[in-house]
Amino acid sequence: MSADDQNTEHTAQMKEVQAAHREKMSAKKEADKGLFLLLTGDGKGKSSSAFGSIIRALGWGHDVGVVQYVKGNWKTGERQFFQKFPDLVTWHTMGQGFTWDTQDREKDIEAARAAWDISAKMLASGEYDLVVLDELNIVLRYDYLPVEEVLAGLMARHSRTSVMVTGRDAKDELRAEADLVTEMTPIKHPFDSGIKAKRGIDY
Amino acid sequence: MSADDQNTEHTAQMKEVQAAHREKMSAKKEADKGLFLLLTGDGKGKSSSAFGSIIRALGWGHDVGVVQYVKGNWKTGERQFFQKFPDLVTWHTMGQGFTWDTQDREKDIEAARAAWDISAKMLASGEYDLVVLDELNIVLRYDYLPVEEVLAGLMARHSRTSVMVTGRDAKDELRAEADLVTEMTPIKHPFDSGIKAKRGIDY
Numbered sequence: 001m002s003a004d005d006q007n008t009e010h011t012a013q014m015k016e017v018q019a020a021h022r023e024k025m026s027a028k029k030e031a032d033k034g035l036f037l038l039l040t041g042d043g044k045g046k047s048s049s050a051f052g053s054i055i056r057a058l059g060w061g062h063d064v065g066v067v068q069y070v071k072g073n074w075k076t077g078e079r080q081f082f083q084k085f086p087d088l089v090t091w092h093t094m095g096q097g098f099t100w101d102t103q104d105r106e107k108d109i110e111a112a113r114a115a116w117d118i119s120a121k122m123l124a125s126g127e128y129d130l131v132v133l134d135e136l137n138i139v140l141r142y143d144y145l146p147v148e149e150v151l152a153g154l155m156a157r158h159s160r161t162s163v164m165v166t167g168r169d170a171k172d173e174l175r176a177e178a179d180l181v182t183e184m185t186p187i188k189h190p191f192d193s194g195i196k197a198k199r200g201i202d203y
Numbered sequence: 204m205s206a207d208d209q210n211t212e213h214t215a216q217m218k219e220v221q222a223a224h225r226e227k228m229s230a231k232k233e234a235d236k237g238l239f240l241l242l243t244g245d246g247k248g249k250s251s252s253a254f255g256s257i258i259r260a261l262g263w264g265h266d267v268g269v270v271q272y273v274k275g276n277w278k279t280g281e282r283q284f285f286q287k288f289p290d291l292v293t294w295h296t297m298g299q300g301f302t303w304d305t306q307d308r309e310k311d312i313e314a315a316r317a318a319w320d321i322s323a324k325m326l327a328s329g330e331y332d333l334v335v336l337d338e339l340n341i342v343l344r345y346d347y348l349p350v351e352e353v354l355a356g357l358m359a360r361h362s363r364t365s366v367m368v369t370g371r372d373a374k375d376e377l378r379a380e381a382d383l384v385t386e387m388t389p390i391k392h393p394f395d396s397g398i399k400a401k402r403g404i405d406y
Binding site for chain 1: 209210213214217218221238240242244246247248249250251252253254255256257258259260261262263265279280281282283284285287306307308309332333365378381382383384385386387388389390391392393396398401402403404405406
């Protein structure tokens with residue numbers, strides 16, 4: 001096939017793709033309320049995807065809230081970044097750090113409860129277009145909060161509010177109700193070849 | 204089991220988890236050079252994860268460059284956000300928009316070539332801790348650029364520079380050389396139930 005023929009064929013193909021895309025899109029409707037988005041799986045990309053979505057939302061002038069459930073005392077790039085722009089995002093952290101460092105189940109449960117109470121208020125308030133509940137799945141996995149209560153709070157969010165929940169091992173109850181579920185699947189990971197988590201990439 | 208017993212058992216378990224975690228970590232070594240990270244699959248979260256990684260990197264004061272390969276004329280939240288802070292990130296776009304809109308293979312190839320030339324310079328320059336090549340996989344899938352040349356450029360990056368490549372259908376040649384591959388797997392997606400892409404979430 002000559003280069004000219006290839007280009008002509010390409011143009012025809014792309015016209016078909018464009019027409020199919022337009023037809024598919026015209027049949028779709030705008031989401032009439034905020035969505036419930038669930039990012040889970042063992043692969044890298046859950047929390048970073050949530051922080052990227054925050055950037056998108058802020059780019060459109062949306063109001064954003066964040067509650068971080070398990071990285072309370074970690075120094076992370078994301079928190080340092082948003083601390084430089086405190087007017088952009090309402091930011092809460094659970095404050096106790098990772099569970100294997102606290103080693104105190106009752107304190108963890110208290111901290112999870114306090115973080116969830118803030119989250120539930122943010123969700124219901126109507127003040128946010130996007131609320132990110134980072135690593136909430138971990139807290140649910142350890143049964144620090146009743147899944148029924150959390151699910152009810154997620155579903156009772158204000159109609160304007162999308163909520164994004166991250167963390168491995170998402171509960172079936174959440175998977176069933178979410179509008180979107182992405183499983184981040186690790187095909188290959190530098191941890192496996194003995195490389196440490198990297199600043200500016202992993203945290 | 205009483206609440207006290209449960210707490211004691213929990214503390215013992217967490218001590219074990221902590222010890223195992225520390226042992227695992229002490230055996231690992233710091234990455235002595237930037238990593239090659241590949242985010243692919245049909246699920247939501249590839250580009251947003253890359254933009255979240257940019258936030259992490261910026262939080263640590265790192266230098267970041269971005270080339271967007273296929274969203275040239277789209278108005279996206281991420282670009283609007285970073286345009287407000289032009290000193291934070293060096294940002295290039297391929298400029299032609301999505302391929303089924305241009306319908307001109309030669310122009311697409313020219314645009315891909317120009318975008319890659321910029322990318323290769325950024326990678327080799329030593330001026331960046333992180334370079335994001337957003338949707339480069341799409342351009343490779345259409346064979347707009349020779350995969351051997353692109354792979355060589357990725358591997359010839361400056362030792363300080365991590366590179367993150369996003370887009371569906373990553374080529375096997377890239378998968379083989381990447382330090383990290385995450386496959387974003389769509390378990391459930393609102394597009395499937397007829398809901399349009401949502402501003403501040405999907406773009």
